[in-house]
Amino acid sequence: MRMLKISLLEIRKSKKKYSKVSVLLIILICLFSLISTYYVISTGLKSDYFIYEISGNVEVDDYRFLNLQDEYNSDLYVYQSDNGKFNAVLKGNDKSFAAADELKSIIKDDYESQLYSRYGLKAFPVFVDAEYLERSIGSQNFRVNLSRTQKFEEIAGGVNEEMKKVKQNPTVIAKESVEKTTLSVPGARMDLGYTTPENLNPPSILGKMILAFFFVIPSYFIVHVFSASLIEDKIVGRLDTLLSTPLRRIDLIFGKMAPYMIVSIILVVLTALILGKSPFSVVFILPIVLFTISLHSFLGLVSRSYREMTFLVTVSSFFITAYLFIPALFSGTIPVSKISPITNLLMFLEDGRIIIEDYLLSTTQFYLIFLVLTFLSVKALNPEIMHSTAGIERKIMVILEKTIKSLPHCLVASISSIPFVFIIEFMLISVIFMLPFTYSVIIFILCIAFVEELFKTLIVYSSYRNTGRLYSASVVTATGFFMGEKILTLIEISKEYSTLLLSQYLLFPLTLHITSLLVFSVLVKRNGYLFALTASTVSHFLYNYTLIMLLM
Amino acid sequence: MIRKSFVIAFKDLRGILREKTFVSIILLLIFVASFASVLTFGILILYNPYYVSSMLEGNVKIAVVGNAPVLQSVVGGTHYDNLENALNDFYSGEIDAVVWLHEENVSGFNFVKLFLPKEELKAVQTSIHLKKKLIEYQDKLRKMRGLPESAELLTYNQRFERIEIPEGIAMVFKFKYMLLIPLLMITTAVVASGLLIDLFTEERETGTLNILLTVVKREEIITGKIIASLILPVFLTPIWLALLILNGVEIESISYIVMLTYSVSFMFISISSFIVTLFKDRERSQLVFSLLTVGLIPLFFSHPFMPASLVTRVAAGSEYGSGLIPIYFILSIMLLLVAVRTVKID
Numbered sequence: 001m002r003m004l005k006i007s008l009l010e011i012r013k014s015k016k017k018y019s020k021v022s023v024l025l026i027i028l029i030c031l032f033s034l035i036s037t038y039y040v041i042s043t044g045l046k047s048d049y050f051i052y053e054i055s056g057n058v059e060v061d062d063y064r065f066l067n068l069q070d071e072y073n074s075d076l077y078v079y080q081s082d083n084g085k086f087n088a089v090l091k092g093n094d095k096s097f098a099a100a101d102e103l104k105s106i107i108k109d110d111y112e113s114q115l116y117s118r119y120g121l122k123a124f125p126v127f128v129d130a131e132y133l134e135r136s137i138g139s140q141n142f143r144v145n146l147s148r149t150q151k152f153e154e155i156a157g158g159v160n161e162e163m164k165k166v167k168q169n170p171t172v173i174a175k176e177s178v179e180k181t182t183l184s185v186p187g188a189r190m191d192l193g194y195t196t197p198e199n200l201n202p203p204s205i206l207g208k209m210i211l212a213f214f215f216v217i218p219s220y221f222i223v224h225v226f227s228a229s230l231i232e233d234k235i236v237g238r239l240d241t242l243l244s245t246p247l248r249r250i251d252l253i254f255g256k257m258a259p260y261m262i263v264s265i266i267l268v269v270l271t272a273l274i275l276g277k278s279p280f281s282v283v284f285i286l287p288i289v290l291f292t293i294s295l296h297s298f299l300g301l302v303s304r305s306y307r308e309m310t311f312l313v314t315v316s317s318f319f320i321t322a323y324l325f326i327p328a329l330f331s332g333t334i335p336v337s338k339i340s341p342i343t344n345l346l347m348f349l350e351d352g353r354i355i356i357e358d359y360l361l362s363t364t365q366f367y368l369i370f371l372v373l374t375f376l377s378v379k380a381l382n383p384e385i386m387h388s389t390a391g392i393e394r395k396i397m398v399i400l401e402k403t404i405k406s407l408p409h410c411l412v413a414s415i416s417s418i419p420f421v422f423i424i425e426f427m428l429i430s431v432i433f434m435l436p437f438t439y440s441v442i443i444f445i446l447c448i449a450f451v452e453e454l455f456k457t458l459i460v461y462s463s464y465r466n467t468g469r470l471y472s473a474s475v476v477t478a479t480g481f482f483m484g485e486k487i488l489t490l491i492e493i494s495k496e497y498s499t500l501l502l503s504q505y506l507l508f509p510l511t512l513h514i515t516s517l518l519v520f521s522v523l524v525k526r527n528g529y530l531f532a533l534t535a536s537t538v539s540h541f542l543y544n545y546t547l548i549m550l551l552m
Numbered sequence: 553m554i555r556k557s558f559v560i561a562f563k564d565l566r567g568i569l570r571e572k573t574f575v576s577i578i579l580l581l582i583f584v585a586s587f588a589s590v591l592t593f594g595i596l597i598l599y600n601p602y603y604v605s606s607m608l609e610g611n612v613k614i615a616v617v618g619n620a621p622v623l624q625s626v627v628g629g630t631h632y633d634n635l636e637n638a639l640n641d642f643y644s645g646e647i648d649a650v651v652w653l654h655e656e657n658v659s660g661f662n663f664v665k666l667f668l669p670k671e672e673l674k675a676v677q678t679s680i681h682l683k684k685k686l687i688e689y690q691d692k693l694r695k696m697r698g699l700p701e702s703a704e705l706l707t708y709n710q711r712f713e714r715i716e717i718p719e720g721i722a723m724v725f726k727f728k729y730m731l732l733i734p735l736l737m738i739t740t741a742v743v744a745s746g747l748l749i750d751l752f753t754e755e756r757e758t759g760t761l762n763i764l765l766t767v768v769k770r771e772e773i774i775t776g777k778i779i780a781s782l783i784l785p786v787f788l789t790p791i792w793l794a795l796l797i798l799n800g801v802e803i804e805s806i807s808y809i810v811m812l813t814y815s816v817s818f819m820f821i822s823i824s825s826f827i828v829t830l831f832k833d834r835e836r837s838q839l840v841f842s843l844l845t846v847g848l849i850p851l852f853f854s855h856p857f858m859p860a861s862l863v864t865r866v867a868a869g870s871e872y873g874s875g876l877i878p879i880y881f882i883l884s885i886m887l888l889l890v891a892v893r894t895v896k897i898d
Contacts, residue, residue: 022836029840033847047730047864049856050872066872086705089712094802095868098725100717104705111703125693126662128686130679132670135643162683197686200679221842227836235757305752306834307568311577314743343875 002247007257009228014259042212052099054078058086062106065099066107075099112198127194209328211231212342215281216324219264219289226260226295231300231309234301234386249381253374257293263290283359284345287366292320294373301380302386302395323427338362339426345419365419372416379403387511400462407476410463414480417455418487424451441548448542449516454480456513457520457533471523478513516540556768560776564751565783577743577784578791612681613647620656621698623664626689627651627682633694639668642667649678650709658696708868728801729868733809734852734860736792742845745824749780750826751839752897761898774895778821778888804869811881812863816852818884820845822891829896 018026035485048068057072059067068074075096077089086107090096115123233239234257242252265286269279295316304307327340337343341362348354380386380397388395428447456477463473516536524532568695614629615638630640630647638650650667664686668678691702709715755761755773764773787809797803824841831837852860857873859880866874 017833017836022831026840026843029843029847033843036850036854040854043854045730045853045858045861046858047734047853047861049861049865051729051868051870053863053870062605066870084703086703087708088705089708090715091709092710093869094721094725095870097717098722100705100707100719101722104723105718107705115699117698121661122696122697123699124690125658125660125697126664126686126690128664128666130666130668132668133642134670135645142640186627197683197690200666200686217846221839224842225835225839228838232757232833232835234753305567306754307747310746310750310838311743315577315579348588456741 003251004183006242006247006252007258010256010259013229040195052076052095052102054099054103060103060106062102063100076103078103078191081379108198112196117413124196126197128197128200129194130200155285171279181354209283209325209346211275211455212325212328212345213286214275215268216288216321216342216545218271220265220292222264222267223289223292223296224313226257226293227300227309227313230256230297230300231306233474235306239260239381239386240383243381243383249378251383252298257297257374261289261293264293273393280354281345284341284348284363287341287363287370288320288324290370291373292317294370295320298373298380300398301386302392304391308392319427321422343365347459358415365422368416368419369399369423376403397458397462400458401465404459404462405466406462406466408471410459412460412478413459413478414456414477415484415487417459417481418484421451421455442545445544445548446537446541449544450537452481453516453520453533453537453540456517456528457524457536460517460520461524461529464521464524469545470517470524473515474521475514478510478517481513482510512540512543515543554775555773555777556642556761557779560764560768560773561779561783564777564780568747568780571619590737597664603730606694612649612678614678614682615650616646617650617652618654618656620662622656622658622692623651623653623662623689626692639640639667642669649682658693698878718885729864732801733796734863736796737813737816737859737863738849738852739787740792740813741820743788744781744784744817745820745841746786747826748777748821749834749837751777752828752895753832753837756832756897757834765898770897771892772780773841774825774897775892777897778825778892781821782817789813796818802869803867805866805874808866808877810876812859812866812877815877815880815884816859818888822884822887825891825895829894858875 031101048064050064051067052065053074054060054065054076055068055071056076056078058078058080060078071077075091075093076099078086080086086103088100088103090100174299239252243249258427266280268282268285268289272279272281296313299312300309300317303312324340328342328346329337338358339362341359344355344358344362347358366522376399379402380395382402385395385398390398400413425448428451430446459477460470460473463477467473488521516539519539520532520536522532523535527535559595614627615632615634616624616627616629617638618634629651632641632650635652638652642650643648648669652665652667653662656662666679666682668682696702707715707717744892755764761773768776779821792895793803793806793809803809823844824837827841828837829843852858855861857876862873862877862880865872866877
């Protein structure tokens with residue numbers, strides 16, 4: 001009830017702020033943004049106009065190529081020899097290689113068009129259609145798939161139907177596919193069914209990725225408005241007034257969040273309806289909205305100024321977007337892509353199915369982080385913390401000190417830190433994975449050691465400040481962290497991808513956690529937090545490095 | 553006037569340094585630059601999986617079904633008499649793909665049906681392998697029909713030695729120059745403009761503006777805040793350019809890129825100052841600015857002479873249209889001067 005009052009207060013405040021003129025202007029700007037986005041999607045990017053410079057005795061009639069007289073400054077010097085073959089001398093830089101690659105495609109397309117105009121359909125003897133079938137194969141032995149027979153019958157029935165169609169009118173099918181594939185702009189070709197071998201590509205998810213953006217972006221804006229409203233309330237002192245009332249802090253936080261959550265959900269449902277998609281798409285966006293709203297709430301309460309909040313929100317939004325959309329780029333090719341709810345949304349948009357296991361795998365960490373961050377926001381809703389000029393790291397320490405007051409708290413905090421560690425480590429894998437293998441393993445182990453030690457030592461240090469107990473807090477925290485990691489091992493994906501994710505090196509034994517925290521405990525009293533953290537990170541790193549060296 | 557404006561600017565910059573917010577933005581840029589590789593790799597799989605064929609190619613086991621001797625000779629693999637057996641072996645994992653052609657027609661059309669695994673690395677591997685084989689099959693049938701051979705481009709280095717061009721290398725080039733560099737240019741401008749909105753609205757909403765106005769003129773405050781937000785792109789642009797160069801991206805015409813990035817930042821800063829004049833408070837100003845940015849970014853790519861297209865070309869070393877960059881620079885400074893004159897912050 002009290003929460004509802006806060007929500008109504010938030011709505012009244014927004015109503016006052018957003019006059020009819022403001023709303024009209026915002027709608028007009030939204031329309032402008034939609035139109036400009038649609039225009040560019042439909043007409044394509046124009047950034048590669050005349051990007052390549054070419055000289056020689058061959059004129060290339062293509063928007064990407066600028067024909068020059070000066071052969072020294074051009075990317076390619078192209079000439080046609082007496083036998084009709086094309087030759088290109090490259091300048092040697094990346095652009096000249098790209099230009100040669102594009103020119104090869106142009107020559108190939110031109111050849112196909114000429115063949116079609118001279119010989120017609122006779123020049124296209126082969127048409128291909130690919131069908132992607134899901135199968136369940138265990139890592140060691142074949143597992144019987146109960147629906148296999150049914151699947152086979154469906155496929156066989158479909159094939160027979162297609163055969164009839166092909167036999168009835170092969171010329172029409174062939175003509176349509178040749179005209180559409182060789183004489184039009186390259187792009188979404190798989191929609192056609194049969195196509196020439198050159199145009200055989202796996203189904204493109206590019207269109208669906210754009211759809212996913214349409215689902216996520218409106219919620220981003222709403223969450224940004226929420227954080228702006230929250231920090232304004234903090235700066236002008238409205239939160240202090242509300243805190244002086246008998247209102248519970250949890251009601252205050254949820255009351256402020258609720259209208260924005262509801263608007264976000266409504267926007268996602270509306271987007272789905274406008275785009276002709278299932279409104280159930282909202283189940284994939286909901287955890288993202290909850291996660292971002294709790295993150296913004298926490299950042300709004302601990303940041304010292306508008307500036308600081310804008311920077312933190314910008315950086316965190318970028319990281320979240322990367323975490324959500326980068327795995328989705330690999331959707332349909334590698335199972336690890338299922339770590340993102342966006343991948344599962346794309347699959348849902350494709351076949352309308354929600355696979356509970358995949359859904360839980362991709363969203364559980366978001367729900368858990370939402371709970372943890374909301375809890376920490378409630379703790380941060382304290383004038384001493386909100387208006388302090390101390391840095392964010394100091395404020396986080398104060399919040400943890402106010403939270404972790406006993407050994408059971410250490411246990412719960414260390415288990416709760418696992419979703420954060422999981423997301424950060426996953427991001428690190430994505431970045432470090434691309435480095436040469438020799439360096440990537442060392443850098444990766446070092447980063448992992450640092451991230452894990454940072455979370456663990458923060459918990460131990462907070463407990464120590466409250467209770468004065470170091471060693472028992474270390475043992476309990478290490479045990480909690482170990483338990484959390486064990487839960488992670490139950491996730492199927494880390495089993496399947498143990499080699500790729502180096503998960504055998506991520507899932508450290510209990511002794512390691514205890515040892516590294518004891519190193520921290522021994523040093524922290526005399527040498528301070530940073531020195532002790534560095535020492536525990538080094539001990540963690542050395543343990544893992546030795547283990548990997550022995551394994552290799 | 554200028555001296556006092558710089559005092560205001562340094563006050564704000566000290567705040568930024570004290571809060572270490574600048575560090576978080578540099579971290580973001582480092583992240584973007586180091587993420588360039590994984591982004592490119594991901595987008596390539598999305599857009600053109602055949603580029604990564606060298607990484608993904610491996611042993612694939614193919615089943616060929618139907619009476620198709622020429623196809624069988626090109627594709628190889630195991631011959632199956634019927635589709636049912638082939639699909640059963642496909643489901644049990646004994647083979648990776650099924651190629652089905654009921655009856656080969658050397659002089660007519662051949663409609664080949666492929667069954668590939670879904671959501672497995674094998675899907676990419678098999679389709680890469682089969683695409684090559686089917687193109688070979690098409691060439692073989694064309695030859696049998698007496699059609700002319702495929703046209704070819706022979707490529708040479710400067711010493712006139714034959715070199716091979718990796719298929720799809722243009723994609724990597726375009727993603728770096730057409731997306732990443734314009735994205736860094738626009739991010740710089742957006743961050744600087746967001747900062748300006750915060751600098752203006754914070755003084756008003758915390759009530760410190762009235763205190764400042766007792767000792768400094770309104771125009772001096774405005775100029776000071778704009779100078780503070782201009783300093784951000786001035787420092788950030790060389791940083792991200794250096795990061796790109798360290799990441800192995802070949803950057804040409806650095807002076808043009810810097811000039812164009814500054815122009816775009818000046819334009820965005822001017823726009824944000826107009827927005828803050830109109831909406832006054834931070835919440836609405838940031839919202840409107842963000843929405844407008846979403847609309848402006850696509851437009852930046854919509855014409856060969858728009859800023860994103862120009863920065864792509866000058867970064868890649870193409871001079872076409874680069875004469876417009878000084879004009880953009882002059883226009884953006886003029887816009888900034890108009891903003892200084894017209895902005896109202898109280």
